[in-house]
Amino acid sequence: DAGVTQSPTHLIKTRGQQVTLRCSPKSGHDTVSWYQQALGQGPQFIFQYYEEEERQRGNFPDRFSGHQFPNYSSELNVNALLLGDSALYLCASSYGTGSGNEQYFGPGTRLTVT
Amino acid sequence: AQSVTQLDSQVPVFEEAPVELRCNYSSSVSVYLFWYVQYPNQGLQLLLKYLSGSTLVKGINGFEAEFNKSQTSFHLRKPSVHISDTAEYFCAVSETGGTSYGKLTFGQGTILTVHP
Numbered sequence: 001d002a003g004v005t006q007s008p009t010h011l012i013k014t015r016g017q018q019v020t021l022r023c024s025p026k027s028g029h030d031t032v033s034w035y036q037q038a039l040g041q042g043p044q045f046i047f048q049y050y051e052e053e054e055r056q057r058g059n060f061p062d063r064f065s066g067h068q069f070p071n072y073s074s075e076l077n078v079n080a081l082l083l084g085d086s087a088l089y090l091c092a093s094s095y096g097t098g099s100g101n102e103q104y105f106g107p108g109t110r111l112t113v114t
Numbered sequence: 115a116q117s118v119t120q121l122d123s124q125v126p127v128f129e130e131a132p133v134e135l136r137c138n139y140s141s142s143v144s145v146y147l148f149w150y151v152q153y154p155n156q157g158l159q160l161l162l163k164y165l166s167g168s169t170l171v172k173g174i175n176g177f178e179a180e181f182n183k184s185q186t187s188f189h190l191r192k193p194s195v196h197i198s199d200t201a202e203y204f205c206a207v208s209e210t211g212g213t214s215y216g217k218l219t220f221g222q223g224t225i226l227t228v229h230p
Binding site: 031 | 118146150155156157158159160163165204206208209210211216217218219220221222223
């Protein structure tokens with residue numbers, strides 16, 4: 001049983017560019033959350049998708065947007081990249097949106113903005 | 115809103131010694147509590163969680179944590195550590211019910227280094 005997978009593993013972009021990161025949830029999971037982990041920091045919640053809708057959003061600007069597909073996979077898009085967007089982006093999946101539900105994390109995508 | 119404070123950024127310890135990683139949280143509503151571990155170049159793995167019931171929670175790899183509501187703490191302990199426990203550990207909380215939809219708020223992390 002494959003766990004949460006993310007692609008690509010690493011990415012280098014230039015300031016001002018746009019980037020798309022992808023996530024496939026663990027089999028049987030229908031909810032996907034995205035987190036940003038800056039170097040030396042704990043992960044910060046970006047947003048969560050359930051039933052193809054954004055259910056909750058953290059304190060991130062509109063440059064960060066997402067999508068969930070009918071097969072529950074998800075994309076994170078970041079426009080107008082800034083140097084400060086350099087981070088590890090983690091995807092987590094769970095079954096349902098309950099607060100106590102275990103979230104399974106993928107290995108992350110390392111984004112470097114130069 | 116919630117916040118999580120991990121009191122030690124780094125904890126060095128010798129193999130087979132006991133260890134405690136400290137976590138305090140602040141929240142105006144009831145929360146669930148979690149500990150995650152992150153090995154180098156990997157995602158986060160759940161060690162244990164407290165939802166309700168007994169305040170002493172046992173997790174994987176011999177770790178346990180105790181929820182103390184009066185002190186708003188959720189410290190992680192292991193009686194005897196191994197070299198393989200070297201990793202970064204994150205404490206996290208989420209609101210119970212309401213509209214939190216399982217949003218996790220993490221602490222800054224504690225790097226545990228186990229020396230031979």
